[in-house]
Amino acid sequence: MRLAGARTLFYKEVLRFWKVAFQTVAAPVLTAVMYLLIFGHVLEDRVQVFQGVGYTSFLIPGLVMMSVLQNSFANSSSSLIQSKITGNLVFLLVTPLSHWAWFVAYVGASVVRGLTVGLGVFVVTVWFAPPSFAQPWWILIFAALGAGMLGSLGLIAGLWAEKFDQMAAFQNFIIMPMTFLSGVFYSVKSLPGMWQAVSHLNPFFYMIDGFRCGFFGHSDVSPWLSLAIVGGSFLLVSGIALRLLASGYKLRH
Amino acid sequence: MPAVSFSQVAKTYTGPRGSFQALDGVSFTIERGEFFGLLGPNGAGKTTLISILAGLASASSGQVTVMGHDVRTDYAAARKALGIVPQELVFDPFFTVREALRIQSGYFGIRNNDAWIDELLHNLGLADKAGANMRQLSGGMKRRVLVAQALVHRPPVIVLDEPTAGVDVELRQTLWAFIARLNREGHTVLLTTHYLEEAEALCHRIGMLKLGHLVALDRTAELLRGMASTMLRFKTDHALPAAMATRARVTGRIVQLKAHDAAEVEQLLAELRQAGVPIEDLEIGRADLEDVFLDIMQAPALKRVA
DSSP, X not given: OOOTTHHHHHHHHHHHHHTTHIIIIIHXXXXXXXXXXXXXXXXXTTOOSSTTOOHHHHHHHHHHHHHHHHHHHHHHHHHHXXXXXXXXXXXXXXXXXXXXXXXXXXXXXXXXXXXXHHHHHHHHHTTTSOOOOSSHHHHHHHXXXXXXXXXXXXXXXXXXXXXXXXXXXXXXXXXXXXXXXXXXSSOGGGSOHHHHXXXXXXXXXXXXXXXXXXXXXXXXXOHHHHHHHHHHHHHHHHHHHHHHHHHTTTTOO | OOSEEEEEEEEEXXXXXXXXXXXXXXXXXXXXXXXEEEEOOTTSSHHXXXXXXXXXXXXXXXXXXXXXXETTTTHHHHHHTEEEEXXXXXXXXXXXXXXXXXXXXXXXXXXXXXXHXXXXXXXXXXXXXXXXXXXXXXXXXXXXXXXXXXXXXXOSEEEEESTTTTOOHHHHHHHHHHHHHHHHTTOEEEEEOSOHXXXXXXXXXEEEEETTEEEEEEEHHHHHHHTOOEEEEEEOSSOOOHHHHHHXXXXXXXXXXXXXXXXXXXXXXXXXXXXXOOOEEEEEEEOOHHHHHHHHHHOSSOOOOO
């Protein structure tokens, strides 16, 4: 595993999103707060998902995780497709960086962006409902694994898409539905049978469920099962990303 | 050990409309310290060959080495020895000139490269633009940054893909002087260009590609000598006599005719006088590289060198 140059690429990818932090960090935080204000206001006195937990409190971890996942995906995917289309990816392609270096740097920077946004959302929403930390290690584990998996998925999408249109399709028709329909706004247990089963096929559900368990100590499924599924998904997606990078898929003809 | 070696390099692109052979068994070497020019019409395979050298594409068959390192199996060492200046004016809009150069250095494992970066910026006339965002630079400045980016890791071999395409005369002179100096200091240079004047002025040796084959490979002086011809050049607005028109190379008002000796020159001038063609700015000179190039490219049979 040769990682020479990975540090520079990682630093460059972080600097890239940090330079436009208004767009990449502040805006997603604001979006999440909007969801909280609206849904919290409408549903606070009407829905109680977990015993003794207000809806707003329930919603916050889901929003945090959703922000982590979406922004982690956005970082690697947008960076790659922009570099490909503008042509400046050539500066990276002529370097001695190995496919491991590419993977570690792009995914690493995506994790940093995802966690930064997630932390931003959390810090702002803490004013709305006091947080509880029943099993905090699950919070860290699922946040890291989730960000890592979506960073890898973003890498794959960035390699695959040849036009911004294709990237938008990936984002809007795959990533967004999967994050929204994973139990962020509701408990999956409240869905009718068939839809519950469908949700259980969605790896994002396990990420959010496990993450939320870290706050409340309750979850729809066992956090250990969630860990196995999320961990396995992360390894699978990472494996695919590494394979594509090593083969020069759509990068080297 | 040569600086660069191409050995039976072939490349076929397969697409929805069938397959296209871009390169067919190209072989040649570039020695250390050489200034090599790769010429050829559009579509000849120059960019494909350079892409394979840089690792941007992979050959269908054959082997390419840089300073003895195979560009596929030993790519890290090969790429460290290579500096590529691409043809397109690409840049990353997020960074300043200095940031871009520091990042490029870091990719090659070089930290604290500021002293060398400063020297490059100074030599390329970019010192006052170091803190400017790449987006703010003119085309000429962006091109100079591309050259700097290719040199941050001090590679022994430098490849320039049409470096002066669309560049103003003053900048072209600056770049020529800079590149020539690099070559004198020991860097091996591979240049592709459409400006034959540039190739003739700078290159020790020339290779010419046509339709994926190498059709000429020789020292520049030898290629010119081999053309043992006198060239008759003049300007006219008048149409040339039919027989002469087929032999002549006409560019707007400028007419160029190959003549084997003084007698033929006299004969051509007599023909023009008899046809009543007024001529201006008459010159009798030696064949230049452009004449050699056109001669080789227009030859009906594909004479392969390697």
